[in-house]
Amino acid sequence: MAGQARHKVTIGEIAAEAGVSNATVSKVLNGRSDVSAATRERVQEIMDRHHYQRRRPRRRGGIVDLVMNELDSLWSIEIIRGAQEALAEAGVSMVLSAVHGSSTGTGEWLEQIAGRRSDGAILVVSDLTPRQRARLAALKVPFVLVDPVGSADAGVPTIGATNWAGAISAVDHLIGLGHRRIAHLAGPRQLLCSRARADGYRAAMERAELAVPDGWLRFGEFNDASGRRQLTDLLDETAAAGGLPPTAVFAASDLQAFGAYTALRERGLRIPQDISIVGFDDVPVTRWSDPMLTTVRQPLQDMAAMAARTLLRLVDGEEVDLPRVELSTRLVQRESTGPVPPGPDTPQ
Template sequence: MTADSTDASGRITLSSIASVAGVSVSTVSKVLNGRSDVSAETKGRVESVMDDLGYQRRPARRRGSVVDLVLNELDSLWSVEIIRGVDDVLDGAGASMVLSAVHGRSSNTREWLDQLAARRSNGAILVVSELTPQQRKRLVAMDIPFVLVDPVGSVDALVPTVGATNWAGAVSACEHLIGLGHQRIAHLAGPRQLLCSRARADGFHAAMERAELAVPDGWVSYGEFNDRSGRAEMTRLLDRTAARGEEPPTAVFAASDLQALGAFEVLRDRGFAIPQDVSLVGFDDLPVARWTHPALTTVRQPLLEMASMAATTLLRMIDGEHVETLRLEMATQLMVRGSTAPPVPRA
């Protein structure tokens, strides 16, 4: 057994098995669950590592478990990716999923908590606007393990969370635009109250400050993560620059792909060619990002992997396992496509 194969309590962890076997934690989980979508070679390697490390499989209590997945909305492409990732893991483990939408309203969250207690769910994955201290206290009192995905703000250190490197992703997007030669860059931000929105906006400002580039007043606009907001934000920005007699931006970084698509529509309607007149970058890498013409340059947020990791972590908690890492941040990746190019001098 290697020195780093165990956590502080001496337990052998799934992450240590994954590291030694050269696979992901979700793959180790699939092997433990007897999933068929793992190659014989990979399964053999993982099981060999388990034997070498002396990993003792615990009697699984997850089969037949009921897990609640709670989201703000169910009708967005972002939510669909989360649902797919959670369902894949739960289905392989023989667990059932109950899907709920709270629409960002605390009254709906209280109603969901009442329903949760009534159906005696085994655990919950929460992708909600806010989890109040009172709501957390009630979940703890009901002895229901839970995991937060993409938490809104500061969270108790003992609450497991899965997120993404939002700040670093925003920096990479802006540095890509700056590297192409853009100096007049605007940012269509997400909801101001969300931690991920603030992190992306902070990353934008950090990249601009590092390059010693000014951000004109009104060129950072907070909205919502949807195409309607993208249209509204882009419209306000263009109207503002026109009213001031200023040149519009040569590049726009949107905090979500859907906002970018809304901006895309407004720019096209106003006669701007993409990327010749305006380069455009999104965030998420939803499947729709590859369907635009030109295809959208964006920051890939590993939504499926985040959801899979949240579900895997929750199932381990349901089984009574110790979770060695409560704060998980999964890496983002810049996906360069056709919507960005060097700026063309304007006549």
């Protein structure tokens, strides 16, 4: 009406009039392809009729923090590369911080984020306390978790991978080669991804009606020293008990798999003629190992890039469609796996 200020229509009102969700309106605004032509046309017509103009909050400084437990692993390098490339495409700078595991509780990285007025944070940390979450909320700093330690809050965007399905594909591959005695060198027990891979191993073994002897699923760390120690202890304990050793090993990370390589070579055992090995991650060095490692490819760069793009949407005041996204893993067959060696349980 004349003399009255024009009401500025909101995304919620457009969604209600179009009979769609707020997320669908956001997709139309962003030119996303996963919206039907009819829906796109209806939403666009309503926006045009109401003279809707998108209001994007101004970013405070064009800076995003990437906070990680460590920076010196092959896994970390892939995450850093994926996040940096996605942020660079958007013209946003990235500040990298290492909290070295236990120091997440000090909160020093939080005060650094506050001091430089970061737009948001990509967190790849082993733990995030309620106090730290509250501090981020008080700072009005949106954040996205990558591969969190446990189940995140429903409202916290999380990017992960299909760890359970990836583990099943690894064990099924070994079973398909005739292996029946398969051990698993798991990652840290407190990490969600480690538990998911261990659960996938158990599920595949149970489905094939194969036993998992005591000590054949061993939790450790995602590094080569742990893999070497885990397999050495397993072989020593099995021999002391008079049992048959595994003919195949599924390691929860490529670095643990390389540690298993060392343990086997110290015993004069060949890969894969005596024992087959499967890793997890598919870091670049797997293509240069001898033998080249069969592994489950985790899309680390894609995970980090999606986390970065999701964060920028939050910074711009948009809604995120799915609070948790899991990107697909897939088995990459190379030279470290082969048929089961002749023995008492070789299929006839």
